[in-house]
Amino acid sequence: MRVHDIQGTTRISPFAGQKVTDVPGIVTATRTYGSSKGFWMQDPTPDDNPATSEGVFVFTSSTPKVAVGDSVTVTGTVSEYVPGGTSSGNQSLTEITKPVIATVSTGNAVPAPVVIDERSVPDHYTPAGDTAAAGSVNGLPLEPETYALDYYESLEGMNVQVSDGRVVTATDPYSELWVTVKPREHRTHRGGTLYGSYDSQNTGRLQIQSLGSTADFPKADVGDTLTGTTTGPLDFNQFGGYTLVAGKLGTLESGGLERETTREQSSRExxxxxxxxxxxxxxxxxxxxxxxxxxxxxxxxxxxxxxxxxxxxxxxxxxxxxxxxxxxxxxxxxxxxxxxxxxxxxxxxxxxxxxxxxxxxxxxxxxxxxxxxxxxxxxxxxxxxxxxxxxxxxxxxxxxxxxxxxxxxxxxxxxxxxxxxxxxxxxxxxxxxxxxxxxxxxxxxxxxxxxxxxxxxxxxxxxxxxxxxxxxxxxxxxxxxxxxxxxxxxxxxxxxxxxxxxxxxxxxxxxxxxxxxxxxxxxxxxxxxxxxxxxxxxxxxxxxxxxxxxxxxxxxxxxxxxxxxxxxxxxxxx
Incomplete structure (x- = not known):
């Protein structure tokens, strides 16, 4: 059993609810905080199907005992975790839970990140849901070359990278910000991305969080840029969906945005x-x-x-x-x-x-x-x-x-x-x-x-x-x-x-x-x-x-x- 077999060609794993044995992978990142502790691993030998992700999150519930670069095998149960609960309507995140982990070797090279950029992300956002499944897209075959959400799903759990991302939502109190990988997509006059219709979902948006200390997270405004490369696993969470959880953050470059002032009304206005x-x-x-x-x-x-x-x-x-x-x-x-x-x-x-x-x-x-x-x-x-x-x-x-x-x-x-x-x-x-x-x-x-x-x-x-x-x-x-x-x-x-x-x-x-x-x-x-x-x-x-x-x-x-x-x-x- 390989990771791409577990991820499959739809959003739901064909092995959901089943036990899998000795799944190999290289640890690409660990999460040691919050309620979702665990690690991401990725198969260094991918298949030739662009719809199947090569990465997966292993939920350990406690601080994981593996390190980045470890080659491991994992035995556990495949689970589809829905952030926010099923009533939220959110997509699910494919995980391996209740894991038994064996370390094969340490110090291995981490698989090179997949570059997410203007050329790789499709312009269409998502297919329409299956009417026979109450409008759900879960059972539809992924088309990562056609739809942006399918593209991101095909990279779920994998090591990814964005470069020189322009900030389109400022850093919030939870140390999150949003960048766009499509600089010209519905750009506003002050550097953001406009949502101008229900068909204008803006495919280049991606949330950025950090695996490191929140104290070091950049305090960014719209129009700033994360210069250089930002790299980490692609996660899916309740507040924002697909999220690059960065092990390496780019350097913040200010765009110099200033607060506006309107003109004073005249005496007759x-x-x-x-x-x-x-x-x-x-x-x-x-x-x-x-x-x-x-x-x-x-x-x-x-x-x-x-x-x-x-x-x-x-x-x-x-x-x-x-x-x-x-x-x-x-x-x-x-x-x-x-x-x-x-x-x-x-x-x-x-x-x-x-x-x-x-x-x-x-x-x-x-x-x-x-x-x-x-x-x-x-x-x-x-x-x-x-x-x-x-x-x-x-x-x-x-x-x-x-x-x-x-x-x-x-x-x-x-x-x-x-x-x-x-x-x-x-x-x-x-x-x-x-x-x-x-x-x-x-x-x-x-x-x-x-x-x-x-x-x-x-x-x-x-x-x-x-x-x-x-x-x-x-x-x-x-x-x-x-x-x-x-x-x-x-x-x-x-x-x-x-x-x-x-x-x-x-x-x-x-x-x-x-x-x-x-x-x-x-x-x-x-x-x-x-x-x-x-x-x-x-x-x-x-x-x-x-x-x-x-x-x-x-x-x-x-x-x-x-x-x-x-x-x-x-x-x-x-």
Whole structure:
């Protein structure tokens, strides 16, 4: 029995669940940390079938007693381990478990790494799954010359190498980063890789981790380069799929990326922004940095919709729902940074009913500069009271300001309810609806065994988008030329079904689509720069006003980000 026999020509080993005896190989790397201790071994005498991998992971459960360069034989049970569990929909990793290991010799040369580069990785991402197997690709014969995921699978467990990889997702707190081996594939203007459609998965992306100390892992930003060669076994894990676990890391070369600054609005322009401040509570150390971002990078917008403002004691789940201390601390920090003394409006959620971190009670909050814009306070809004629309002197008015949109709708179960408010700028009323739609948590990964992957979270998001669109239509039915803005963390792409529902038949339009395609992103996930945060505008703003949109990249591309989202700014003349 050889390793390539165990790996076979599909994703599932033909010997899964069976015992194999005296499988030979050279140890290429050992993993001595975490819950998945073991080693990789590779057959130095490969077969002539490019679909069969020559490497495999041997799971020892405790610190392995072999060393790189040992020639070993392994007897054990072939297992298909699914990172994240079978319910995740992830592909499996072929392993040999419960091993009995015999060392034949030491000090042997490790098989030369397979070079992964622009020429070797196919442009097509993955085949469609087998409809007879619920859309799974597990039983399909691998076609490594046709599909990128098949190519990576054919190298599972083998020693591989990338050279001069450009960083397309910055180093995260878990000492991971992403590079691309295809420098020209959907490159953005700042060095990332754009995810511009469901058919644009970007085949050159590869996650990089290290077998060494995390203290030595490079602190990389998007556009940096891992120069030289990065070499190690190709693993598959829950958070990112195919991953080069480096025994040798390239040298980090800075690309010099700097945080962006938008321009200041003119006296006649209203500047409206959305900013997800990522679970901000009074115990955080990021208030000064958030304040500096709002004052200096966003140029003190007139209205700021904040998402993920937590209550006064953060994740402590004791019934506290007020967030006045959180908001006041941010406002004071903004003043200290040289910004305006913002006023604010919000509505407390019902305790533990709006999702997010347990006990945190995240909500949306309006900040506004009272020297530039006024808020129309109208009593009646509450956590469970639905805001409506009335007609007064031929104009639309909210029945409560601030108010929550349709909070009893099942679409908002365990999710943030939209916050609506009326503002007045230079005598013109502007309706603003702050949103934080259902997250993508639980969706299957792009590398899932089911292709195309199931996006289960969008069912609730579509229902939420329907409710927001209906509310906007209520306003426009009363006042066709009303200035309406629906903004926030929509947790979905500008090309998604969610956005199409929000836009409806023209009630709204996502203004990020006014940017060139390669500038449309607010978030960076697993090597894909993508849109999650949006500002949607009514026809009166889109067609009757000279508007300008800016996605201000201050977070998503940087290893020292203070939020994982980039803020967005819309400037227009009501």
């Amino acid at each position: 209203l500047a409206v922004a959305t900013y997800n401040v990522e679970n901000l509570d009074p115990s955080d150390a990021t208030f000064d940095k958030h304040a500096s971002a709002i004052v200096n990078n966003l140029q003190s917008p007139d209205i700021v919709s904040l998402e993920e403002i937590q209550d006064n004691n953060g994740a402590k789940d004791d019934g506290t729902v007020d967030a006045n201390e959180t908001v006041t601390k941010l406002i004071d920090a903004i003043v200290a940074a040289g910004g305006p003394k913002y006023d604010w409006r919000s509505i407390n959620p019902v305790n533990d009913q709006d999702g997010g971190e347990p006990g945190g009670n995240i909500r949306q909050v309006f900040l506004f500069n009272p020297q530039r814009v006024s808020f129309t306070d109208r009593a009646g809004g509450g956590s469970t009271t639905a805001v409506g629309v009335t007609k007064v002197h031929g104009k639309a008015e909210l029945t409560a300001s601030p108010g929550r949109v349709d909070p009893a709708n099942a679409a908002w179960t365990n999710s943030r309810k939209p916050l609506a408010g009326e503002f007045v700028f230079r005598g013109r009323t502007v309706f603003v609806i702050a949103n934080h739609l259902n997250s993508k948590g639980g969706d299957q990964a792009l590398t899932a065994q089911y292709q195309p992957p199931v996006r289960g979270s969008e069912v609730q998001r579509h229902a939420q988008a329907t409710a927001v669109n209906a509310f906007v239509k209520d306003i426009l039915a009363v006042q066709k030329n009303a200035d309406v803005i629906a903004l926030g963390d929509m947790n979905d792409f500008e090309f998604s079904g969610t956005t199409q529902i929000l836009e409806g038949d023209g009630a709204l339009w996502s203004a990020i689509k006014s940017l060139p395609r390669r500038e449309r992103y607010t978030y960076d996930y697993q090597g894909n720069q993508q849109v999650l945060d949006q500002i949607l505008i009514s026809p009166a703003i889109r067609r009757g006003c000279d508007f300008e949109y800016d996605s201000v990249h201050i977070n998503s591309e940087f290893h020292d980000q203070i939020s994982d989202h980039d803020p967005q700014v819309l400037r227009f003349r009501p």
